[in-house]
Amino acid sequence: MDYEAVIGLEVHIQLLTNTKIFCSCSAKFGADPNSQVCPVCLGMPGVLPVLNKKVIDFAIRLAIATNCKINEKSIIARKNYFYPDLPKGYQISQYEQPVCEHGFLDIPDNGETTRIGITRIHLEEDAGKSMHSESYVARDESLVDINRCGVPLLEMVSDPDFRSPSQVSSYLTKLRQIVRYLGICDGNMEEGSMRCDANISIRKRGETKLGTKTELKNMNSISAVEKALEYEIRRQIAVLEDGASIQQQTLLWNANKNCVEPMRSKEYAHDYRYFPEPDLLPVVIKQEWIESVKQSLPELPDVKKQRFIDDFALPEYDASILTDDLAIADYYEKLANNVKDKKAASNWVMGDVLRTLHENQLTISELKVTPEYLAEIIQLVEQDKISVKIGRKVFEICADSGKNPQVIIKEEGLVQISDTGELEQIVDKILDENPNEVDAYLAGKEKVIGFLVGQIMRASQGKANPKSVNEILKNKLESRR
Amino acid sequence: MTFANLDYSSKRQLFLNREIRCVELTEYYLNQIEQNKDINAFISVFPEQAIEQAKLVDSKIDKGEAGALAGMVLGIKDLLVMTNGTTTCGSKILHNFKSPYNATVIEKLSQQDAIFIGKTNMDEFAMGSSNENSYFEPVRNPHDKTRVPGGSSGGSAAAVAADLCMGSLGTDTGGSIRQPASFCGVIGLKPTYGLVSRFGLVAYASSLDQIGPFSKNVADTALLLQVLAGHDEKDSTSANIDIPDYSALLGKDVKGLRIGLPKEYFTGGVNHQVSDQIQKVIKELEQAGAEVKEISLPHTEYAIAAYYIIATAEASANLARYDGVRYGYRDENVPDLESLYVNSRTMGFGNEVKRRIMLGTYVLSSGYYDAYYLKAQKVRTNIKNDFDKAFESVDCLLTPTSPTTAFKIGEKVDDPLTMYLSDVFTVSVNLAGLPGISVPCGKDADGLPIGVQLIGKPFDEPTLLWAADFIDKRFN
Numbered sequence: 001m002d003y004e005a006v007i008g009l010e011v012h013i014q015l016l017t018n019t020k021i022f023c024s025c026s027a028k029f030g031a032d033p034n035s036q037v038c039p040v041c042l043g044m045p046g047v048l049p050v051l052n053k054k055v056i057d058f059a060i061r062l063a064i065a066t067n068c069k070i071n072e073k074s075i076i077a078r079k080n081y082f083y084p085d086l087p088k089g090y091q092i093s094q095y096e097q098p099v100c101e102h103g104f105l106d107i108p109d110n111g112e113t114t115r116i117g118i119t120r121i122h123l124e125e126d127a128g129k130s131m132h133s134e135s136y137v138a139r140d141e142s143l144v145d146i147n148r149c150g151v152p153l154l155e156m157v158s159d160p161d162f163r164s165p166s167q168v169s170s171y172l173t174k175l176r177q178i179v180r181y182l183g184i185c186d187g188n189m190e191e192g193s194m195r196c197d198a199n200i201s202i203r204k205r206g207e208t209k210l211g212t213k214t215e216l217k218n219m220n221s222i223s224a225v226e227k228a229l230e231y232e233i234r235r236q237i238a239v240l241e242d243g244a245s246i247q248q249q250t251l252l253w254n255a256n257k258n259c260v261e262p263m264r265s266k267e268y269a270h271d272y273r274y275f276p277e278p279d280l281l282p283v284v285i286k287q288e289w290i291e292s293v294k295q296s297l298p299e300l301p302d303v304k305k306q307r308f309i310d311d312f313a314l315p316e317y318d319a320s321i322l323t324d325d326l327a328i329a330d331y332y333e334k335l336a337n338n339v340k341d342k343k344a345a346s347n348w349v350m351g352d353v354l355r356t357l358h359e360n361q362l363t364i365s366e367l368k369v370t371p372e373y374l375a376e377i378i379q380l381v382e383q384d385k386i387s388v389k390i391g392r393k394v395f396e397i398c399a400d401s402g403k404n405p406q407v408i409i410k411e412e413g414l415v416q417i418s419d420t421g422e423l424e425q426i427v428d429k430i431l432d433e434n435p436n437e438v439d440a441y442l443a444g445k446e447k448v449i450g451f452l453v454g455q456i457m458r459a460s461q462g463k464a465n466p467k468s469v470n471e472i473l474k475n476k477l478e479s480r481r
Numbered sequence: 482m483t484f485a486n487l488d489y490s491s492k493r494q495l496f497l498n499r500e501i502r503c504v505e506l507t508e509y510y511l512n513q514i515e516q517n518k519d520i521n522a523f524i525s526v527f528p529e530q531a532i533e534q535a536k537l538v539d540s541k542i543d544k545g546e547a548g549a550l551a552g553m554v555l556g557i558k559d560l561l562v563m564t565n566g567t568t569t570c571g572s573k574i575l576h577n578f579k580s581p582y583n584a585t586v587i588e589k590l591s592q593q594d595a596i597f598i599g600k601t602n603m604d605e606f607a608m609g610s611s612n613e614n615s616y617f618e619p620v621r622n623p624h625d626k627t628r629v630p631g632g633s634s635g636g637s638a639a640a641v642a643a644d645l646c647m648g649s650l651g652t653d654t655g656g657s658i659r660q661p662a663s664f665c666g667v668i669g670l671k672p673t674y675g676l677v678s679r680f681g682l683v684a685y686a687s688s689l690d691q692i693g694p695f696s697k698n699v700a701d702t703a704l705l706l707q708v709l710a711g712h713d714e715k716d717s718t719s720a721n722i723d724i725p726d727y728s729a730l731l732g733k734d735v736k737g738l739r740i741g742l743p744k745e746y747f748t749g750g751v752n753h754q755v756s757d758q759i760q761k762v763i764k765e766l767e768q769a770g771a772e773v774k775e776i777s778l779p780h781t782e783y784a785i786a787a788y789y790i791i792a793t794a795e796a797s798a799n800l801a802r803y804d805g806v807r808y809g810y811r812d813e814n815v816p817d818l819e820s821l822y823v824n825s826r827t828m829g830f831g832n833e834v835k836r837r838i839m840l841g842t843y844v845l846s847s848g849y850y851d852a853y854y855l856k857a858q859k860v861r862t863n864i865k866n867d868f869d870k871a872f873e874s875v876d877c878l879l880t881p882t883s884p885t886t887a888f889k890i891g892e893k894v895d896d897p898l899t900m901y902l903s904d905v906f907t908v909s910v911n912l913a914g915l916p917g918i919s920v921p922c923g924k925d926a927d928g929l930p931i932g933v934q935l936i937g938k939p940f941d942e943p944t945l946l947w948a949a950d951f952i953d954k955r956f957n
Contacts, residue, residue, distance in 0.1 A: 051717065082804060088801065
């Protein structure tokens with residue numbers, strides 16, 4: 001039987017604000033447990049929340065980037081449940097009238113573009129962290145770290161528009177790229193700054209009624225999401241094929257065992273009793289606010305890609321690789337503005353730059369070859385002062401030492417030999433040493449030129465100007481006819 | 482001490498002339514508290530800190546640096562957090578709780594050199610109308626110690642009435658300042674919602690709670706409000722408005738003042754001695770040139786129901802944080818997390834608090850939300866509209882504060898519904914966010930105080946204080 005999957009996503013995006021959503025504590029990740037807390041985020045008696053405006057700025061940015069409608073008035077609500085990492089006994093969130101609604105994201109899907117609807121984006125505070133099984137936690141005890149409590153989140157809920165795990169993975173990749181471009185989230189799923197829950201059901205292809213769904217949680221990478229969904233699709237098909245029915249439940253992905261496990265029912269059987277938060281006024285977002293965020297909005301990935309194609313005459317493939325990461329795109333752009341051959345610059349970035357980053361596990365900001373240095377190298381090649389091969393050598397040394405390319409060339413004696421007299425001597429010498437190849441050439445086997453050039457380059461330790469070598473070689477060979 | 486009944490500005494003159502020192506006055510009040518322990522107005526008293534503070538204020542007076550409330554000795558309802566001592570909220574669950582910070586109002590009063598003598602007794606988490614719901618035993622009415630002082634700010638009202646301090650702070654969610662003020666024969670003001678910062682007020686019902694002063698005369702009420710009022714960026718619901726001079730209209734005659742009598746507040750159900758006395762007040766105002774006319778607040782009959790839905794819904798969330806995990810009472814002998822919650826809360830909260838948490842949880846539950854919470858919010862809007870309409874033709878409204886005078890301790894404890902009806906004249910003011918004040922206007926045959934309530938337009942406390950001052954001076 002042929003089945004199709006119906007999948008919807010809830011993505012939690014942890015925002016890169018300096019301070020928490022309702023108090024002035026630092027929102028930074030990784031501090032000592034309970035070192036970034038105050039009476040407000042600890043839920044002490046008598047405290048009141050004050051909304052961090054930056055959170056709304058970030059929500060507006062994401063709304064624009066995902067084509068959402070921004071509600072002029074949105075309501076903040078309390079979501080009630082008991083848990084030790086939730087100090088107030090309720091989470092401040094949104095329910096009716098979220099900050100943004102009705103958007104979409106176009107994602108690449110097997111060479112085509114698929115549109116995924118976005119139901120809503122709402123703001124909320126993160127809860128703290130409970131520690132149960134860490135080595136420093138005693139048996140029969142749990143510890144709570146409140147640092148994360150009150151760190152701002154945007155929850156983005158998609159329509160159930162996904163039909164395959166690969167679409168989900170493409171959407172998450174795209175969304176991660178967008179939030180990084182917007183500077184609102186570092187998109188790090190491993191550290192939990194972007195978290196994804198999935199609702200999934202299957203149905204016979206052609207069927208319009210939805211099947212019973214399960215909810216998948218605890219997937220901390222895009223590939224884990226894909227794997228978990230693939231697993232769950234297989235599991236649901238097997239259940240139906242067995243003649244049994246799917247149970248609505250929450251499942252946790254176990255990355256070690258590569259399977260899903262049901263969550264204990266007590267952990268999710270909630271009636272959250274949402275009601276409007278009386279301590280906070282509705283959030284009012286006037287058109288002027290949206291406009292001012294728009295003015296300061298960074299260029300989005302798709303726009304940048306198109307601009308690279310238009311301005312630098314790059315193939316789509318290059319533009320797409322170069323704009324994948326904002327920092328790389330910035331690097332390329334600085335570089336391209338300083339060299340004539342934009343495509344050559346692209347080749348350098350896609351080749352030597354990315355390989356060096358990958359091999360040494362560096363970020364682009366850690367690369368010692370600044371765009372200015374690389375521009376110099378490329379210019380030297382353009383001006384025939386060095387060969388591409390020498391250029392790559394200079395790049396390698398520069399990546400290692402951080403020295404100015406000019407200095408490297410001087411120190412290593414890498415200046416290209418363009419002096420005709422000197423080159424002629426080398427060519428003569430090589431031709432004298434290889435009479436068989438000369439004869440072969442004269443007999444019409446022009447292929448041997450490659451071999452002879454190689455010999456000449458080696459004799460010059462790579463410094464010979466290849467163009468001049470070719471010219472001189474041909475002349476000398478012809479003169480021996 | 483003979484100057485107990487002097488208003489603050491007269492006492493201040495004595496301070497400034499060094500005829501009496503703040504330390505002496507503080508000692509006087511500490512002694513008064515000691516002598517009147519049976520009233521049980523205080524949960525905790527700060528003898529050392531108060532004397533220390535008084536010495537500091539005396540030295541400031543000597544240097545000519547005295548703040549606006551220098552030497553004003555105040556009792557603070559134990560629902561307002563202070564780093565001094567404990568903040569119990571009248572509950573076992575917070576019986577040992579020490580706050581790491583001060584409420585905004587405490588900071589403001591401190592800056593003006595007020596002296597805090599102790600934390601006053603109250604109904605647990607401000608839930609009650611008689612002060613019988615305190616974990617620290619009921620407060621007794623100074624006028625008749627077999628009777629209740631009203632609630633929930635009963636300790637604050639009784640302390641001022643018994644001259645245990647010069648003034649006090651209470652909180653009012655459905656009448657918790659005005660009703661005890663009426664029962665104890667003192668002035669109690671519930672300011673407009675948003676006028677006084679709620680930061681550091683332990684929330685019962687956030688959309689209704691307001692902090693306000695008790696005092697023996699309107700001049701002191703105005704003076705205290707002057708310090709308490711104003712925008713606080715820590716409270717998003719606090720209004721950002723220009724603060725007027727609250728003493729400006731005091732003593733002015735009431736000629737031309739337009740007073741509305743809501744007819745729904747003058748039908749049966751009011752004790753005849755109370756209604757007779759209110760009629761006398763009305764006559765007095767008319768004779769002084771005020772224009773008195775009947776108006777209608779047609780949704781009044783739904784107010785109590787709407788109040789007990791909205792207040793308990795908010796309370797069910799506000800009190801969720803008392804779970805035994807981080808602070809407060811905790812049952813240690815538990816097998817699991819669920820039992821930790823259940824046992825700590827079962828043993829930590831009193832019956833009335835548990836009743837209201839359950840009520841509030843119920844009205845917010847899926848399937849009931851629309852029928853209760855949403856409906857109550859609609860009623861609330863209608864009540865607000867009733868007042869708006871009334872204020873098109875009058876400057877303020879006049880009603881009894883409570884249908885009765887102080888009742889006997891134990892009289893209503895087993896009948897929560899009758900108890901809830903003690904708030905029948907006060908809850909609408911909270912639902913509409915308006916200012917209300919209770920002024921003593923005489924006594925019944927048993928010598929128990931009767932209070933008259935004035936209700937004003939939003940942020941029109943100056944008019945309320947003006948009318949209240951007139952009544953206070955004529956009847957006391």
